[in-house]
Amino acid sequence: MNDDQAERSSGYEVARRALEQARAEAQAAGKQVGRGRSGPIRSGSTGGRDRKRRRWSGAGPDSRDPQTLGSLTGAVAQARGWSSKINEGTVFGSWAAVVGADIAAHAEPTSLTDGVLHVRAESTAWATQLRYMQSQILASIAAAVGHGVVKSLRITGPAAPSWRKGPLHVSGRGPRDTYG
Incomplete structure (x- = not known):
């Protein structure tokens, strides 16, 4: 040796x-x-096969597996309380795709508060037609964005012109009261 x-x-x-x-x-x-x-x-051990100390992921999903960017950003948004603003942006951004180009050309969403989507139509005729189609619009929004984001619609027509001009005004109809 x-x-x-x-x-x-x-x-x-x-x-x-x-x-x-x-x-x-x-x-x-x-x-x-x-x-x-x-x-x-x-003694009292599981023979080196402790589930918490396992070093491999295995065939099933695990928290250590790679995550998609969408799921990670969704978790961050949920943790920070941004979900309502993201849902609002999603509804407004995909409005034309959700309701169709014809309806989107004549109506636009204005705000989303507490699950109520406010929609302004370009005429009273379109507002009436959209009220008849309200359940179909809600179903297509729920399919595209998710259930519970939009619970109801508030559809309004165009705003009427104001006759009030300037800081001083006369109560009543003013100069138009002689027409009838």
Whole structure:
């Protein structure tokens, strides 16, 4: 045997003796220590197969698996309370795709508050027609954006012109009261 082999065997022997001594001290202290495939097994252990300490993901989904950008941004928006503004932007941004180009050309959403979508039509005729189609519009919005985002519609026609000009005015109809 040469000097390198003697040093290796002596190093190995020293390590083996230290391990046996540690086992003997552990047994004296009341812990049972044995040898397993993945190292020492303590009594009461699951044989090195502890589910919490598993190092691989396996076939099923796991929290350590790569996540899509959409799911991560959705989680951040939910945590920060931005969901209502994102839902509003989604409804307004996809309005033409949700209701169709014909309706989108004659009506536009103005605000979304507490699940009520306010829609302004360009004429009273379109406002009346949209009121008849209200359930269909709500169904298409729910299919595109999600259920519960828009609960009801408030459809209005164009705003009537104001006859009030300037800071001073006369109560009643004013100069038009002589017509009838």
